[in-house]
Amino acid sequence: MDKPAFIRDQIDRVRLHVWPTDRFKTYAISAYIGAPLTEDQVTPTALAPFVLRRGTSKLPETKSFREKLDDMYGAGFGFDIYKRGDYQIVQFRMDIIDDRYVSGADHLLSEGLTFLGDALTRPFVENSAFSAKYVDSEKLTLKKRLEAIINDKIRYAAERCMEEMCKDEPYRLHPLGRLDAIDAITPASLYENYRNWLAESPIDLYVVGNTTMEEVKALVSQAFDLKGQGTAAYTMQTPRSTVAEEKRVVEKLEVSQGKLNMGLRTGVTYGDDRYAAALVYNGILGGYPHSKLFANVREKASLAYYASSRLDGHKGILTIQSGIEIANYEKAVEIIRQQLEAMKQGQIGELEYSQTLAMIKNQLKEMEDSAFEMISFDFNTILSGVERTVAELITQVEAVDVAAIRAVAEQVKLDTIYFLTSK
Secondary structure (H helix, E strand, O other), X not given: OOOOOOEEEEEOOEEEEEEEOOOOOEEEEEEEEEEEOOOOOHHHHHHHHHHHOOOEOOOOOXXXXXXXXXXXXXXXXXXXXXXXXXXXEEEXXXXXXXXXXXXXXXXXXXXXXXXXXXXXHOEOEEOOEEOXXXXXXXXXXXXXXXXXXXXXXXXXXXXXXXXXXXXXXHHHOOOOOOHHHOOOOOHHHHHHHHHHHHHHOOEEEEEEEOOOHHHHHHHHHHHOOOOOOOOOOOOOOOOOOOOOOOEEEEEEEOOOOEEEEEEEEOOOOOOOOOHHHHHHHHHHHHHOOOOHHHHHHHHHOOOEEEEEEEEEOOOOEEEEEEEEOHHHHHHHHHXXXXXXXXXXXXXXXXXXXXXXXXXXHHHHHHHOOOHHHHHHHHHHHHHHOOOOOHHHHHHHHHOOOHHHHHHHHHHOEEEEEEEEEEO
């Protein structure tokens, strides 16, 4: 089985990353467009891809836009919007069957890249503005997405904890924007924002499949209207590793179950030599069903319906989330603190250590079975400036010992305790 090896080049403003392989039966295409999270731009940037999926200059009607995907043997097209560090990333994806598996097909990679290029750079425009019909419709879609977060109290508590923890940082902003900023967006203002976003943002295009860099370069030069040299780079901020004062925030809503969330500063990011140790630290603390939070807060003490932790490797933040009976708040906080202290003391059992290493290694190995997972993994290189293959990360994880975990644990500082309770 061939090993993933992305070849890199650039054409016009687009950085190209191509993995020539016949391992998969489809072509996987991802375009990443990133911009700094800002109060003014986060909402129009989030809205733009919803409108872009409605039609192009060649296919102005949404029906014909979707029919074209069907004509390409059911090609998949979609997008995601998320945060990586203090950046808002929009990822467009296409999944197209390899021509070898379809008799009599035209060159589907060419068709797919042309479709994506049109969707991103040649949208349907009326009088120097996006279609008012499409903008109004997608503003409602975006509102519903944001309102759904408020209705999902687990997600809501997680977002509120980050808002409070990162009050003076761009990271406080949700990647889907602000509910109160949607109404003010017009078709003309959105189109102007979109043009600026496309002109100023880093653009990375990934192609995985039975192709070559030379072929992709030739196709992209025709498919994308992004002339001009150079493209902006990502500059990840040095993570905060100190906490001036631990914050406690209590919010009251109509809930029957308390949501206890904690935000911690690790001082370790993806580009750090200690990243593998931070992965293992998070896995032992709360990343898996055998971890300390699950075993001690949920199973032994029966204080939580769920208890876990998550590491944001680009921001250097670790979050703990749990659902508890409201009366158990102080007890749950105390037991979670005990687990954090146990990590600092190196109180790590051989079983939880070995199980965590096995889980991380299995997850990383499984990624190699998915083209899109490998694209996502490689994009970490672009964001961090540090190249690391899956095999290298597995080797680094295997080398993590208790001393390395304790060194990370010493860095971890509890910043914010957020509790969502009943009225």
